[in-house]
Amino acid sequence: MMTLADIGEDALIARLVALIPTGFDGEGPGDDCAVVDEGGEMLRLLKTDALVEGVHFLRDADPKAVGWKAVARVISDFAAMGGMGDRFLVTLALPGTMEVEWIEDFYRGMGKCLTQYGAKLAGGETSRVPEGSAAVISVAATGSVARGKVVMRSGGKSGDGIWVTGRLGGSLSGKHLTFSPRVVEGCWIASNLRPTAMMDLSDGLAKDLPRLARSSGCGFRFNRPAIPCSDGCDVLQALSDGEDYELLFTASAEIDTDGWKQMFPRLELTRIGELVPEAEGASLVGGWDHFG
Amino acid sequence: MMTLADIGEDALIARLVALIPTGFDGEGPGDDCAVVDEGGEMLRLLKTDALVEGVHFLRDADPKAVGWKAVARVISDFAAMGGMGDRFLVTLALPGTMEVEWIEDFYRGMGKCLTQYGAKLAGGETSRVPEGSAAVISVAATGSVARGKVVMRSGGKSGDGIWVTGRLGGSLSGKHLTFSPRVVEGCWIASNLRPTAMMDLSDGLAKDLPRLARSSGCGFRFNRPAIPCSDGCDVLQALSDGEDYELLFTASAEIDTDGWKQMFPRLELTRIGELVPEAEGASLVGGWDHFG
Numbered sequence: 001m002m003t004l005a006d007i008g009e010d011a012l013i014a015r016l017v018a019l020i021p022t023g024f025d026g027e028g029p030g031d032d033c034a035v036v037d038e039g040g041e042m043l044r045l046l047k048t049d050a051l052v053e054g055v056h057f058l059r060d061a062d063p064k065a066v067g068w069k070a071v072a073r074v075i076s077d078f079a080a081m082g083g084m085g086d087r088f089l090v091t092l093a094l095p096g097t098m099e100v101e102w103i104e105d106f107y108r109g110m111g112k113c114l115t116q117y118g119a120k121l122a123g124g125e126t127s128r129v130p131e132g133s134a135a136v137i138s139v140a141a142t143g144s145v146a147r148g149k150v151v152m153r154s155g156g157k158s159g160d161g162i163w164v165t166g167r168l169g170g171s172l173s174g175k176h177l178t179f180s181p182r183v184v185e186g187c188w189i190a191s192n193l194r195p196t197a198m199m200d201l202s203d204g205l206a207k208d209l210p211r212l213a214r215s216s217g218c219g220f221r222f223n224r225p226a227i228p229c230s231d232g233c234d235v236l237q238a239l240s241d242g243e244d245y246e247l248l249f250t251a252s253a254e255i256d257t258d259g260w261k262q263m264f265p266r267l268e269l270t271r272i273g274e275l276v277p278e279a280e281g282a283s284l285v286g287g288w289d290h291f292g
Numbered sequence: 293m294m295t296l297a298d299i300g301e302d303a304l305i306a307r308l309v310a311l312i313p314t315g316f317d318g319e320g321p322g323d324d325c326a327v328v329d330e331g332g333e334m335l336r337l338l339k340t341d342a343l344v345e346g347v348h349f350l351r352d353a354d355p356k357a358v359g360w361k362a363v364a365r366v367i368s369d370f371a372a373m374g375g376m377g378d379r380f381l382v383t384l385a386l387p388g389t390m391e392v393e394w395i396e397d398f399y400r401g402m403g404k405c406l407t408q409y410g411a412k413l414a415g416g417e418t419s420r421v422p423e424g425s426a427a428v429i430s431v432a433a434t435g436s437v438a439r440g441k442v443v444m445r446s447g448g449k450s451g452d453g454i455w456v457t458g459r460l461g462g463s464l465s466g467k468h469l470t471f472s473p474r475v476v477e478g479c480w481i482a483s484n485l486r487p488t489a490m491m492d493l494s495d496g497l498a499k500d501l502p503r504l505a506r507s508s509g510c511g512f513r514f515n516r517p518a519i520p521c522s523d524g525c526d527v528l529q530a531l532s533d534g535e536d537y538e539l540l541f542t543a544s545a546e547i548d549t550d551g552w553k554q555m556f557p558r559l560e561l562t563r564i565g566e567l568v569p570e571a572e573g574a575s576l577v578g579g580w581d582h583f584g
Contacts, residue, residue: 004395005388009418012392016416019399034415036379048381048432050419087328089340091383091430096297100304103296107311123326124308125430126301127342133426138383138417140340140432 010211031153031215032080032199033143043150045143047077047085053134057177063102065177067109070139073202075117076181076245080200081152082190083145084183087122088114091138093129106137117183149190151249156197156216160250162273165189168205169233171243179245186247188264198249204242206284212248219281222273239284250275302503323445323507324372324491325435335442337435339369339377345426349469355394357469359401362431365494367409368473368537372492373444374482375437376475379414380406383430385421398429409475441482443541448489448508452542454565457481460497461525463535471537478539480556490541496534498576504540511573514565531576542567 004012036044051073053059057066071088078085090110092103114121119141129135165185182200189195197216201208205227213220229238260267296304328336343365345351349358363380370377382402384395406413411433421427457477474492481487489508493500497519505512521530552559 002392003388004386004390004392004420007392012395012418013416015392015396016399019396019403034379034381036414046379046381046414046434048383048415048417048430050383050385050417050428050430052385052419052421052425054422054425055420087326087338089326089338089432091340091342091432093342093344093385093428093430094296096295098296100294100296100299100307103304104307104311107308111311122328122338123340124305125340125342126304127344128296128347129344129426129428130346132424133344133346134421136342136385136421136428136430138340138342138385138428138430138432140381140383140430142338142434 032077033083035081035150041147042144043147045078045081045083045145047074047143048138048140049074049077051137053136061177063105064109064112067106068113069177070137071110071113072179072181073245074139074141075113075119075183076200076202078143079181079183079186080198080247081145082149082186082198083143085117085119085141085143087120088139088141089122090124092124092126093136094126095129095131095133095135097131098135117181151190151195151198153197153199153212153215156212156218156250156275157252158218158275158277160196160252160275161255161271162209162220162222162248162250162275163255163269163271164201164205164228164246164248166244166246166268167228167230168201168244168246169237169241170230171241176243181245182247185267188267189247189249192260192263193251193255194253195249195251198247201244201246201248202242204240204244205248206239207242208248210284212250213275213281216250216275217278218275219278220273221276221282226270226272228268228270324369325375327373327442333439334436335439337370337373337375337437339366339435340430340432341366341369343429345428353469355397356401356404359398360405361469362429363402363405364471364473365537366431366433367405367411367475368492370435371473371475371478372490372539373437374441374478374490375435377409377411377433377435379412380431380433381414382416384416384418385428386418387421387423387425387427389423390427409473443482443487443490445489445491445504445507448504448510448542448567449544450510450567450569452488452544452567453547453563454501454512454514454540454542454567455547455561455563456493456497456520456538456540458536458538458560459520459522460493460536460538461529461533462522463533468535473537474539477559480559481539481541484552484555485543485547486545487541487543490539493536493538493540494534496532497540498531499534500540502576504542505567505573508542508567509570510567511570512565513568513574518562518564520560520562
């Protein structure tokens with residue numbers, strides 16, 4: 001009998017997507033968010049996500065920070081489409097022994113992140129898990145992006161430059177609980193740099209860059225020494241730690257680096273490689289597989 | 293230290309709702325769905341829900357039936373507002389030992405229910421839970437209801453009759469995995485019977501009737517022998533088994549029972565009591581508390 005650990009996350013998703021009548025409206029699964037076209041000027045974005053005790057956070061982590069992370073991860077996915085979140089739902093599946101104070105502080109952390117990014121909690125659900133089971137927190141949300149500004153993973157073309165925001169690696173030293181999703185950066189990139197494809201880096205560049213290239217029907221080459229590393233991290237960590245929540249995007253046009261530095265001084269952008277024809281690319285191993 | 297098991301589900305929700313800036317737009321938390329008014333003729337409905345292994349289903353249950361249930365529970369919540377679901381998101385938090393075939397059959401079951409009720413899967417997320425932890429499946433969805441037809445829990449008035457659809461009790465003998473959410477019934481009731489409050493019965497009449505009455509600022513009296521019981525069930529089971537997924541509603545007007553039987557012959561409706569002033573009501577104990 002084949003298990004999830006045998007086939008890994010990406011193969012699982014490919015099998016599941018083939019099984020069911022989907023509603024992706026031609027935009028295709030496997031992107032940071034689902035895109036729903038209701039005919040107006042704004043496209044609707046939908047996203048669901050999960051935080052699991054022992055995988056994404058430990059019980060002794062600051063619950064306010066875990067709450068922040070639960071919301072910020074989803075906001076990061078909206079940012080990766082060039083959009084913003086608006087209304088959030090939270091599902092708590094918790095052991096009966098969970099302390100009420102922990103949950104209240106978790107909510108305070110969610111509230112802080114929602115307020116900071118102009119979003120609201122619209123509802124929730126609670127359920128018990130059996131004693132000894134990990135707590136599971138799922139956050140789902142609606143968001144929106146202007147029709148002309150939406151950026152999918154699938155639009156990259158051979159020859160496009162590959163860029164990342166910020167610095168990568170070292171998430172486990174704390175950044176994975178305290179990061180700021182790149183909402184302003186995502187909107188600004190979508191509006192000013194004509195990106196052809198974009199995603200957020202949640203499972204590590206080694207996992208996510210091949211995903212973006214594959215979605216775009218391309219291969220990739222990357223300039224290993226160019227990868228911007230967080231302080232105290234080496235390139236291996238920058239490739240594999242995961243949970244950077246920086247943006248990875250491609251652009252066909254030359255980017256006027258002097259120009260964007262004047263317009264958006266605190267935006268850190270690094271060109272790390274380029275898309276190539278599918279057969280010619282490099283390969284990367286590492287990064288985070290949930291069932292690996 | 294106070295735990296969830298100490299205070300129970302309703303008290304937990306009341307504490308959490310007080311903590312966070314919500315987006316209920318005046319409709320208030322604690323209803324079957326969140327209601328979002330975007331200014332158009334249709335109101336948007338949002339809902340999230342969870343199925344936990346060992347609580348809502350057992351690992352040896354038919355995965356197709358579990359998938360059906362995961363979607364049908366959410367559709368039932370939309371029906372309880374007089375509305376319908378449209379786009380669904382699924383979050384799977386699973387142990388690595390989970391069989392791929394199980395998940396594929398779960399998806400087939402979801403797909404069958406989505407297709408039957410005219411909804412679509414828009415996206416999903418997968419994550420690992422630690423070995424030995426229960427699988428947790430969360431389903432979130434968007435739906436809609438016509439502005440003039442939405443039915444909240446909070447609109448009941450003293451003197452209103454209390455009604456239920458169908459028959460109650462006996463969910464564990466299999467109905468909890470195979471039920472049909474009362475979508476047509478909910479729309480029909482909202483359009484024809486001028487209900488003042490409505491909800492679906494997920495935790496048992498003994499738990500849910502006091503919730504509806506409390507949301508409406510009322511007490512209740514109920515006619516115990518009138519409660520419609522499933523074949524082979526007694527009133528105690530009808531009150532306490534939970535997972536009936538029938539509709540509970542109140543109506544101020546006299547309901548012309550001959551009239552609705554002609555219009556909707558297969559609709560089974562029973563008047564089981566009436567709302568009274570808050571201080572005068574009966575009390576009920578029993579039903580399902582997730583942390584009790």
